Amino acid sequence: MGYYRIASHLRLKPSARPSPALHVDAPNSSLRVDLKHSAGGPPRSHGDQIVFHLDSVIQSTSQESTFNRCALKIVEDVLCGYNGTVLAYGQSGSGKSYTMSGDPKNSMHKGIVPRAIQRIFAEKAARPESEMAIHVSYLEIYNEVIYDLLSDGSQASRVVTLLEENSLLEMKGLSQFHCSTEEEALKYFLRGERHRTIAPNMHHKMSNRSHCMFTIYVERHTKVRDYPDRTAAKLNLVDLAGCERLKNANSVKQWEKEISNINKSLTFLEQAVADLRRGQGHVSFRQSRLTMLLKDALGGNSRTVLIVCALQEHDSLDETISALRFAQRVKDLKTSAVINKVVDSALAERQKYERKIAELKKELSLHDALNGRVGISRDEISEQRRVDLKTKIEDFLREKADVDVIPIESLAQIKETFYLFKEAQAHLHAQMEKQLNEDGLAKAHENESNEIDDNDGVGELEAEGFYVGVAPLDARPEKTETQMGGSANFVPTVESFDEKNTNVGVGDEKKRNAAFLDFKHNTSEGTQICYVLKAKKAELKEKRLAVQTLHDRMKDCKRQIHDINCLLMTDSQIDSAQDQSDVELSNKLHEQEQLKQRMETAKEDYQRLVTEITEKKSEIKLLKKEIMDYQETLLDSFFTWYKEAEGNI
Numbered sequence: 001m002g003y004y005r006i007a008s009h010l011r012l013k014p015s016a017r018p019s020p021a022l023h024v025d026a027p028n029s030s031l032r033v034d035l036k037h038s039a040g041g042p043p044r045s046h047g048d049q050i051v052f053h054l055d056s057v058i059q060s061t062s063q064e065s066t067f068n069r070c071a072l073k074i075v076e077d078v079l080c081g082y083n084g085t086v087l088a089y090g091q092s093g094s095g096k097s098y099t100m101s102g103d104p105k106n107s108m109h110k111g112i113v114p115r116a117i118q119r120i121f122a123e124k125a126a127r128p129e130s131e132m133a134i135h136v137s138y139l140e141i142y143n144e145v146i147y148d149l150l151s152d153g154s155q156a157s158r159v160v161t162l163l164e165e166n167s168l169l170e171m172k173g174l175s176q177f178h179c180s181t182e183e184e185a186l187k188y189f190l191r192g193e194r195h196r197t198i199a200p201n202m203h204h205k206m207s208n209r210s211h212c213m214f215t216i217y218v219e220r221h222t223k224v225r226d227y228p229d230r231t232a233a234k235l236n237l238v239d240l241a242g243c244e245r246l247k248n249a250n251s252v253k254q255w256e257k258e259i260s261n262i263n264k265s266l267t268f269l270e271q272a273v274a275d276l277r278r279g280q281g282h283v284s285f286r287q288s289r290l291t292m293l294l295k296d297a298l299g300g301n302s303r304t305v306l307i308v309c310a311l312q313e314h315d316s317l318d319e320t321i322s323a324l325r326f327a328q329r330v331k332d333l334k335t336s337a338v339i340n341k342v343v344d345s346a347l348a349e350r351q352k353y354e355r356k357i358a359e360l361k362k363e364l365s366l367h368d369a370l371n372g373r374v375g376i377s378r379d380e381i382s383e384q385r386r387v388d389l390k391t392k393i394e395d396f397l398r399e400k401a402d403v404d405v406i407p408i409e410s411l412a413q414i415k416e417t418f419y420l421f422k423e424a425q426a427h428l429h430a431q432m433e434k435q436l437n438e439d440g441l442a443k444a445h446e447n448e449s450n451e452i453d454d455n456d457g458v459g460e461l462e463a464e465g466f467y468v469g470v471a472p473l474d475a476r477p478e479k480t481e482t483q484m485g486g487s488a489n490f491v492p493t494v495e496s497f498d499e500k501n502t503n504v505g506v507g508d509e510k511k512r513n514a515a516f517l518d519f520k521h522n523t524s525e526g527t528q529i530c531y532v533l534k535a536k537k538a539e540l541k542e543k544r545l546a547v548q549t550l551h552d553r554m555k556d557c558k559r560q561i562h563d564i565n566c567l568l569m570t571d572s573q574i575d576s577a578q579d580q581s582d583v584e585l586s587n588k589l590h591e592q593e594q595l596k597q598r599m600e601t602a603k604e605d606y607q608r609l610v611t612e613i614t615e616k617k618s619e620i621k622l623l624k625k626e627i628m629d630y631q632e633t634l635l636d637s638f639f640t641w642y643k644e645a646e647g648n649i
C-alpha cells in the first residue's frame with residue numbers, strides 16, 4: 001500500500017475585469033492575493049497578502065490541456081487498478097461543470113468526463129489481450145438525498161439508500177450500466193446530465209443545485225498470465241454544487257433550503273478535511289451524504305485530484321480566497337491507494353492451504369529437531385532417493401544379510417516403499433507368468449504327443465478280415481541299437497502275422513479268419529482273453545474321456561489366469577497416477593490383493609490339472625501297453641491253438 005498526496009489545482013475562469021488583488025504566478029503554481037484589495041471589511045495594511053501554493057494554476061487554458069494536466073494521470077491509474085477521484089470545487093458559476101462536463105459533444109469544449117470516457121475506451125481498443133468490462137453510474141445528492149440520475153422513474157423511485165457495513169459503502173438502488181462503446185457511455189452521461197437538478201441563480205441560468213458523481217467502473221482481466229490478473233477499479237468524477245451566499249440568492253423558500261443544504265454539506269466537507277489534516281483519530285465523515293461518499297477520496301483507497309474553480313472578479317474575492325484556502329488544506333492530505341485485485345476464491349483458498357502446509361512443515365521439522373530426528377524429509381522424495389530405496393528393497397527381498405530392515409524416514413518414503421514393493425511383486429508375477437506359460441506350452445506339447453488313438457482296432461475283425469490297425473506314435477517301441485529289427489515290442493502287422501505264422505499261406509486267409517473268430521468266441525482261452533481285452537478297452541475309453549474333461553478344465557483355467565493377469569496389468573497402470581486419494585488407494589490395493597489371491601488359486605488349479613492329466617496319460621500309456629500285450633497274447637494263443645487244430649485235422 002502506498003500513500004499519495006492529493007493534487008490540488010486552481011482553475012481561474014477567464015474574466016474581462018479581474019480583481020487587482022489577484023496575482024497569478026503560473027510557473028511557480030502559485031497565486032498571491034493582496035488583502036488590502038479584499039472586498040468587505042476594513043482596508044488592510046499594505047503588506048497584507050496571502051500566497052497560495054498549488055499543484056498548478058490554470059488560466060486561459062484549453063479543456064484538453066486541463067484534462068491532461070489534472071485528470072489524465074488519475075485515469076491512467078484507474079486503468080492500472082487504482083480507484084481515482086477527480087473533484088471539482090468552487091463557488092457557483094466558477095466553471096466546475098464546464099471543467100467536468102463542458103460540452104460533451106464539442107471536441108474543443110468537452111470536459112473531463114467525456115475525455116476520461118474517451119481515454120478508457122481507447123485503452124480498451126488498444127489492448128485486445130485484456131478483457132475490460134466497463135460500467136457507469138450517475139448520482140446526485142440533492143437536499144441530503146441521493147438520487148439515481150440514470151433511472152427514468154419518478155423522483156421517489158430514484159432514491160438511493162446508502163448503507164455502510166464494515167466501513168464499506170453500498171448504494172442500494174443505484175443502477176449501473178454496462179457500456180460496450182464510448183458512445184454508449186456518453187449516452188448514459190448525457191442522460192444523467194438531463195436529470196440533474198438545475199435552477200437559475202445570480203451567476204447563471206443553469207446552476208447545479210446538487211452534488212453530482214459520475215462513476216466509471218473498470219474491471220480488467222489480463223489473459224496472458226498463468227494466474228489471471230483481475231482488477232476492479234472505479235473513477236469517481238465529482239461536480240460539487242457551488243457554495244453561494246444566502247443573501248445573494250433570490251428569496252424563494254425552495255432555493256433557501258437548497259443553498260442551506262449545499263453550504264452545510266460543503267462545511268462538513270471542510271470540517272472533515274480539517275480533521276484529516278490534524279490527524280484526528282475520528283473524522284466526522286458521517287455528518288453528510290457528501291462526506292460519506294468522499295471518505296475514500298479524502299483519506300482512503302483512492303488517488304485523488306482536486307480542481308478548485310474560482311472567479312477572478314473582485315466582488316467574488318472572498319469566495320475565491322475561501323476556495324483557495326480549501327485547496328491549500330486538501331493539498332496536504334494523503335490517501336492510501338492500492339491496486340484493487342479481484343480475488344479468485346478458489347486460488348485464494350489454494351494459496352491459503354499452501355501457506356498452511358508450509359507452516360506445518362516448518363513446525364514438524366522443528367518438532368523433529370527437538371526430538372533428535374535429523375535428516376527426516378517430508379517433501380516428495382527425489383529421483384536419486386527413489387533409486388537408492390529401490391536397491392535397498394531389492395536387497396531386502398533377496399535377504400541380503402546387511403539389509404534386514406528398511407528404516408522409516410517420512411510419509412513420502414513409506415508411500416514410495418509400498419509402490420516399490422508392489423512394483424517388485426508385479427515384476428515377480430510377470431516372470432512367473434512367463435515361466436508358467438512356457439511350462440504350460442511344453443507340457444501341452446508333451447501331452448499332445450502323448451495322445452493315443454484308441455481307435456487302433458488291433459485284434460478286431462473287419463468285415464473283410466483281420467484288422468491289425470495303425471499303432472499310435474507313442475505305442476511304437478523306442479528302438480535301441482540292440483532292439484533294431486527285434487520283436488520284443490511286437491506290433492501286429494500283416495508281416496508279423498505272417499512271420500509268426502509262416503506255415504499259414506495267404507490263400508488260407510478266409511479259413512484263418514473264421515478260425516480266429518471261432519477261437520475268440522468258442523474257446524475258453526480265447527473268450528477269457530477277449531473278455532479282459534474288452535474290459536481294458538472300456539477302461540481306456542473311460543480314462544481318455546477323463547483326460548478330455550481335464551483338458552477342458554485346464555483350458556478354462558488358462559483363460560482365467562489370462563483374464564486376471566489383464567486386470568492386474570490395467571490396475572498397475574491406473575496406480576501410476578499420482579493423484580489418488582488414500583481411500584481410493586486403499587480400495588485399489590484391496591482389489592489387487594483379491595485379484596492376486598484369485599490368480600494364486602487359478603495357478604494352483606492349473607498345476608493340479610497338469611499333474612492329473614500327466615498321471616492319467618501315463619495310466620493310459622500303461623493300459624495301452626497292457627492291451628497290446630493282451631492283443632499279442634490273443635494272437636499267440638490263437639496261432640498255437642490254430643496250429644494244434646491244424647495238426648489235429
Ligand SMILES: Nc1ncnc2c1ncn2[C@@H]1O[C@H](COP(=O)(O)OP(=O)(O)OP(=O)(O)O)[C@@H](O)[C@H]1O
Nearest residue numbers: 013014091092093094095096097098207208241242
Ligand atoms: N474556463 C472557462 N472558459 C470559458 N467559459 C467558462 C469557463 N468556466 C466557466 N465558463 C462558463 O461559465 C458559465 C458557468 O460555468 P459553470 O456552469 O461551469 O459553473 P459552475 O461552477 O458549475 O456553476 P454552478 O455551481 O452554479 O453549477 C458557463 O456558461 C460556462 O460555459
